[in-house]
Amino acid sequence: MAALPKDDQSWSSDGLAxxxxxxxxxxxxxxTIAPIEVEVFDPAGFAARWVAHGLGQLRLLHLHAPAQRVTRNAAEGSAGRATPSIHLIYPRSGALKSAMGGRRFDLRPGQVAMLENTWYYQFDVATPHECIVVMMPQTWLEKHLPDPLALLSQPIDVSAGWGAPLGALLETIADGLDRAPLPRPLIAEQLGSLLALATGFHEPAETTRHRGQLARRILRRIEGDYTDPDLSPERVAADCGISKRYLQTLLAGSGTSFVQELNAMRLDRASDLLIDPRARSLSVADIAYRTGFLDPGYFTRLFRKRFGMTPSQWRGGHTHTFEEQV
Incomplete structure (x- = not known):
């Protein structure tokens, strides 16, 4: 195997216990990615490898990963050792069940999504999969997208239309970066331009940037204080120096609402606690209180609507998984 360029590294589980x-x-x-927790679903069959490429100011990771859950819990502290940046996620095989910014969605081959690596996110992948992660400094990305944080947590189709050139570039990079006809910093610039083309995001107005910053501030407040049963749109609006009505307008512009985001965040955390072996001694009512719900009955109704089963059924369905991992 030929030696990798000095900015590149690789690793494989082959030959290791x-x-x-x-x-x-x-x-x-x-x-490398962020202070994250990785839960491998099948330790007995574990196999993985990665290659990391320097790409100008960017870092590109090509992963062959096992079935796993990856969790970045920003509520537990600061960015840690990770340098804050925007990550572009592109699965080549395997669907990533994703939770970012209070939203859940499937990220499939032929799509990309962006995340901010100091915010909460979670990916569940039920099968071994292949994925490309492009780590981009936000200041670099803002040359191509005036407000990249407004595009977080949104799957973008790169298999057709104006997204197809970006998908084609990512595929070509994955299989042939060592044979690239241009210097890597120039390839990075092409990637930024094609990302702007794929998103169609071109609103440079300062007012648009300000609205996006306020909306993200509200969402991060929900992420940080979701356990507070008294958290309300009135209180958050007052803390941000805006009216409740304007707060609602800001979130509506992102296709959501305060109550929707708050309930989604609380239910996501509750679903994790219910299947956490460390919380098995907690009752369903205890978990409801710990995630900000004052009424366990209301919590159960919302949980059933979101996940199609009661909290007790959710917990029971994962019991055998826990016992196998212990």
Whole structure:
């Protein structure tokens, strides 16, 4: 195998004992991508590898990953060792069940999505999968997208239309970066331009930027204080120096509402607690209170509507999984 360029690195679990390989995989992900928790679903069949490429100011990761859950819990502290940046996620195989910014969606091959690596997010992938992650400094990306944070958590089709050139470039990079006819910083600039083309995002007005910043401030407040049962749009609006009506208008412009985001955040955390072995001694009512719900009955109704089953059924359905992992 030819030596990698000096800005490139690679790793494989081949030849390593599984416990050591899993430990190295987790340590690398936590130190390179963000301070994240990685839960491998099938430790006995673990196999993985990665290649990291320098791309001008960008860093591109090409991952062959196992079935796993990846969680970045921003509510637990600061960015940690990770440098704040925007990550472009492109699955080549395997669907990523995603939770970012209070939203849940499936990210499939032929789509990309962006995340901010200091915010909460979670990916569940039920099968071994292949994925490309492009790590982009926000200041660099703003040369191409005036307000990139407004596009977080939104799947973007790169298999057709104006997104297709971006998809084609990502595929070409994945399979042939070592044979690139241009210097890598120029390829990075092409990627930025094609991302702008794929999103069609071209609103440079200062008012648009300000609205986006306010909306994100509100969403981050929900992420940080969702356990507070008294958290309300009136209180958050007052803290932001705006009216409740304007707060609602800002979130409506992003296709959501305060109550929708708050309930989604609380239900996401509750669903995680219900299947956390460390919380098995907690009753459903305790979990409801811990995630900001004052009425366990209301919590149960919302949970059933969101997940199609009661909290107790959700917990019971994961019992065997826990016992196998212990």
């Amino acid at each position: 599984r416990p050591e390989a899993i430990s190295q995989w987790r340590e690398w992900a936590e130190s």
